[in-house]
Amino acid sequence: MIFGKLLPREGNFFELFNQHGEKIVEGARAFMAMVQNYSDPAERERYAVQVDAAERQADKITAEVNRLLHKTFITPIDREQIHSLINAMDDILDLLQDSSETMSLYDVRSMTEEVERLTDLSVKCCERVRHAVSLLAQLSKRDAAEAAIKTCEEIDKLESDADRVMRAAMSKLFREEEDVRELIKLKAIYEQLEAISDRCEDVANLIEGVVLENS
Template identity: 75%
Template sequence: MIFGKLLPKDGNFFELFNEHGKYIAEGGRAFVQMIQYYNTPDLREKYAREVDNAEHAADKITAEVNRLLHRTFITPIDREQIHGLINAMDDILDLLQDSSEVMALYDVQHVNEDVVRLGEISVKCCERVQHAVSLIPKLSDPAVAEAALKTCEEIDRLESDADRVMRSAMSRLFREEQDTRELIKLKAIYEHLETISDRCEDVANLIEGIVLENS
């Protein structure tokens, strides 16, 4: 389908994508701040609430996109692409919230440099997802389509960075951690954090497909 087709008066898919993308970036930034200030309980709780707020707000947008799909005869891109993209985006915030909750449920008392590094990669991925999503309405412009593909490549590289950091962290954990309970906790946290970049890569792959089919 061609970009720029008129949408029904009750909504705009691209605007909803863009709004959701902003919540992904906000949630990612709040999540990494929660990690950075983890040893300050008041700030840790403050940023955890911000992650929750971003996830709840994004859930409403996801629901609105799915409702809009049922009411719309002509969509700007394929229905399957819309459905797949909004749900893949929602998975990112779900996982940010899950990771925050896991750290609280496991009663983690401190975070190490590996957790901080994985969190920093996660927020970079989230911000690049927001940027890539913001370009979707203008993909008919070859320069914009190229920029979107470049951003998706950046997300792929960040996901590879997260893989390397996690492998190194796991190796160090099993060599050095003597407390079995701490080992189990940190292993689960590493896996959650690395999966955030995986979900961002899923969105990047979907956007690459949209670019190739619609630009």
């Protein structure tokens, strides 16, 4: 019994999840600002730097969660759920950074309406991920559990919207774009942006599992 009392319990997982969720939204909004100001090279670079900074800070939080997992004997939710959730969240910021870098490396000169729409959906998904994650510490309360499930359903709907936008964007691209190089660039960017909402849906699915097992 004394041994059990000496073992580390709980940790600070929910707070770390919340911090990571804030970085996801921070990176997503910086990415949107980059897209909106893409025609201004200085502003574009400034916001790209902010996306990179959010990703690096989130990496540190992810590393701290994984470190804490090794030190904590009793965790507030299943250990595998913690590991899967923080890594799925980290994937979101990785994709935001990848999308930013791809635009620069491919020397994309201007944004399309489809890029803007996919970016907007990505930001909305990220904001709902943050909200769903913020409810994890309150799952013993029925209202919080129901709110988490509702938010996850909203993420699923946004992901479906992003799928439709990407399909329409691809159709338009292959019908109307005559420059093969531009077609290749935009195709890659559309796919990366749509993948952001996919990763948000992965997080939503994991959170739904946590809610069902712990509420």
